[in-house]
Amino acid sequence: MANTILQQSLKNLESAFKNFFAHRTGFPKFKSKHKKQSIRYPESCSIQGKSLKLPKLGIVKAKFPKTISGKIKSVTVSKTSTDKYFAAILFETNNLIPHKTGKISGIDLGLTSRVTVFDGETCTKVDPIKPTRKYAKRLKRRQQALSRKTKGSNNRKKQVKRVAKVHEKIANTRLDFLHKLSRKLVDENVQTRHGASVLVVENLCVKGLARTKLAKSVLDAGFGMLINFLGYKLEREGGKLIEVDRFFPSTKLCNCCKSKNNSLNLSIREWVCPNCQTHHDRDENAAKNIREEGVKILSTNTVGHTEIQACGEDVRLVGACAKKHSSVKQESPVTA
Ligand SMILES: [Zn+2]
Numbered sequence: 001m002a003n004t005i006l007q008q009s010l011k012n013l014e015s016a017f018k019n020f021f022a023h024r025t026g027f028p029k030f031k032s033k034h035k036k037q038s039i040r041y042p043e044s045c046s047i048q049g050k051s052l053k054l055p056k057l058g059i060v061k062a063k064f065p066k067t068i069s070g071k072i073k074s075v076t077v078s079k080t081s082t083d084k085y086f087a088a089i090l091f092e093t094n095n096l097i098p099h100k101t102g103k104i105s106g107i108d109l110g111l112t113s114r115v116t117v118f119d120g121e122t123c124t125k126v127d128p129i130k131p132t133r134k135y136a137k138r139l140k141r142r143q144q145a146l147s148r149k150t151k152g153s154n155n156r157k158k159q160v161k162r163v164a165k166v167h168e169k170i171a172n173t174r175l176d177f178l179h180k181l182s183r184k185l186v187d188e189n190v191q192t193r194h195g196a197s198v199l200v201v202e203n204l205c206v207k208g209l210a211r212t213k214l215a216k217s218v219l220d221a222g223f224g225m226l227i228n229f230l231g232y233k234l235e236r237e238g239g240k241l242i243e244v245d246r247f248f249p250s251t252k253l254c255n256c257c258k259s260k261n262n263s264l265n266l267s268i269r270e271w272v273c274p275n276c277q278t279h280h281d282r283d284e285n286a287a288k289n290i291r292e293e294g295v296k297i298l299s300t301n302t303v304g305h306t307e308i309q310a311c312g313e314d315v316r317l318v319g320a321c322a323k324k325h326s327s328v329k330q331e332s333p334v335t336a
Contacts, residue, residue: 039078040075068089070091070092070093104295108283109226110283126184135166178229181226186230255292
């Protein structure tokens with residue numbers, strides 16, 4: 001039994017080198033001793049009642065958030081830096097949700113404000129959470145305590161865990177929020193109308209924005225992750241995620257007359273179009289524009305060219321989640 005686990009480690013090493021030679025990643029590094037540890041069982045695992053049976057270890061009590069029915073392909077057991085154990089179970093299933101149809105919604109990801117969704121009829125807003133800010137004090141206190149501990153002492157080791165716990169709390173709070181939000185967006189969008197359910201989002205530059213003053217908000221909001229979650233959740237249910245290019249001026253276009261208002265900056269939450277005098281809520285207007293752009297992409301079904309392109313912007317239709325967000329958004333929020 002144990003030899004298959006060792007073989008698995010070799011396989012992992014092999015894929016690490018393959019990825020390195022294909023220029024996908026850097027040179028393989030040794031596993032860190034103090035961070036997340038994991039072990040993968042490629043065979044002979046089973047579920048027995050409320051426990052997981054693993055080779056060599058035997059029966060381990062576990063909590064299952066979902067029922068697992070189907071052949072187990074592999075089990076990866078990992079331990080976090082805060083000494084929690086998790087098992088990721090890969091299994092075969094035919095139990096996928098059938099393709100549903102739904103509506104098209106545009107989503108504006110507000111950095112300092114909210115996530116605004118326009119489904120063609122109504123606008124809904126979701127307030128963001130700010131776990132990094134919320135736990136900043138606690139983190140600072142524990143880090144300061146850590147710096148006072150003697151190097152190599154047991155108390156220091158204990159304090160390291162205490163610091164890791166805050167980081168874990170922040171990450172978990174964010175993940176929980178993003179999973180719930182993406183689930184909500186996907187569920188609310190899946191209704192019978194218009195054919196496939198489609199969500200349209202802006203392709204934001206998460207890394208670029210994270211270098212600006214708004215770093216905490218950007219990372220706290222976890223937009224890269226949100227887009228990723230939306231992508232795979234939609235795909236699973238037969239929907240589609242469309243990313244509108246970051247240069248699409250979603251905020252500055254008036255949704256009524258399509259004139260561009262260049263005088264907007266991030267601090268303006270509401271504005272009146274100088275051309276047609278329509279009063280706009282900044283986020284709602286943006287969500288409407290994003291949706292419209294998505295509809296345009298869908299109806300022409302071309303990858304790339306739309307009317308907007310004439311003035312230097314372009315639009316891309318991308319497959320669900322296998323996308324990196326790594327360029328700077330035009331509407332740089334440094335002025336905020
Ligand atoms: Zn207007």
